[in-house]
Amino acid sequence: xxxxxxxxxxxxxxxxxxxxxxxxxxxxxxxxxxxxxxxxxxxxxxxxxxxxxxxxxxxxxxxxxxxxxxxxxxxxxxxxxxxxxxxxxxxxxxxxxxxxxxxxxxxxxxxx
Amino acid sequence: xxxxxxxxxxxxxxxxxxxxxxxxxxxxxxxxxxxxxxxxxxxxxxxxxxxxxxxxxxxxxxxxxxxxxxxxxxxxxxxxxxxxxxxxxxxxxxxxxxxxxxxxxxxxxxxxxxx
Numbered sequence: 001x002x003x004x005x006x007x008x009x010x011x012x013x014x015x016x017x018x019x020x021x022x023x024x025x026x027x028x029x030x031x032x033x034x035x036x037x038x039x040x041x042x043x044x045x046x047x048x049x050x051x052x053x054x055x056x057x058x059x060x061x062x063x064x065x066x067x068x069x070x071x072x073x074x075x076x077x078x079x080x081x082x083x084x085x086x087x088x089x090x091x092x093x094x095x096x097x098x099x100x101x102x103x104x105x106x107x108x109x110x111x112x
Numbered sequence: 113x114x115x116x117x118x119x120x121x122x123x124x125x126x127x128x129x130x131x132x133x134x135x136x137x138x139x140x141x142x143x144x145x146x147x148x149x150x151x152x153x154x155x156x157x158x159x160x161x162x163x164x165x166x167x168x169x170x171x172x173x174x175x176x177x178x179x180x181x182x183x184x185x186x187x188x189x190x191x192x193x194x195x196x197x198x199x200x201x202x203x204x205x206x207x208x209x210x211x212x213x214x215x216x217x218x219x220x221x222x223x224x225x226x227x
């Protein structure tokens with residue numbers, strides 16, 4: 001699985017959009033980008049994933065660049081409860097792929 | 113759908129003791145994963161099962177660690193002769209399959225403290 005690079009920490013004001021970047025310059029054609037977050041003392045929570053098209057769900061939007069070497073997770077209206085560690089993960093698809101490889105993630109702090 | 117359940121939530125043990133953790137996956141999920149997370153780090157993969165077959169084991173899974181999923185439903189992770197370095201959060205996840213659309217859902221974890 002390709003390696004990802006994320007900023008160590010970011011701040012965001014409550015009610016504003018939080019834009020979390022991720023670099024995955026060695027991503028290959030069949031690898032997907034997944035985002036999870038982990039609130040203190042809880043298990044990771046799935047947010048969204050995508051291959052090459054932009055994706056949106058009730059939690060967030062995922063913007064993947066055309067060359068697929070980077071992506072941005074967007075939380076459109078951040079709340080205090082969005083304070084968490086956000087992990088960007090690249091993983092292949094198919095039956096031969098299993099594990100998720102987590103990096104250090106980005107600590108997002110949402111301020112009042 | 114009651115989510116992935118892990119028991120116990122917390123375990124305190126003395127060095128040298130054996131401990132066993134249990135994971136109940138989401139019903140009908142055929143894949144079950146174990147991860148370990150130490151303070152300040154992201155989760156690290158330990159092993160995973162497809163039904164009852166253990167398909168991959170990480171080098172982190174030393175001989176003191178053993179995982180089973182005897183009937184393809186719940187799984188247990190046992191650590192023998194615990195060491196202080198085993199202190200960590202042990203996370204279980206399950207998915208319906210391996211395809212991209214089959215998301216891994218995590219339990220709340222079992223926090224192990226070895227004194």
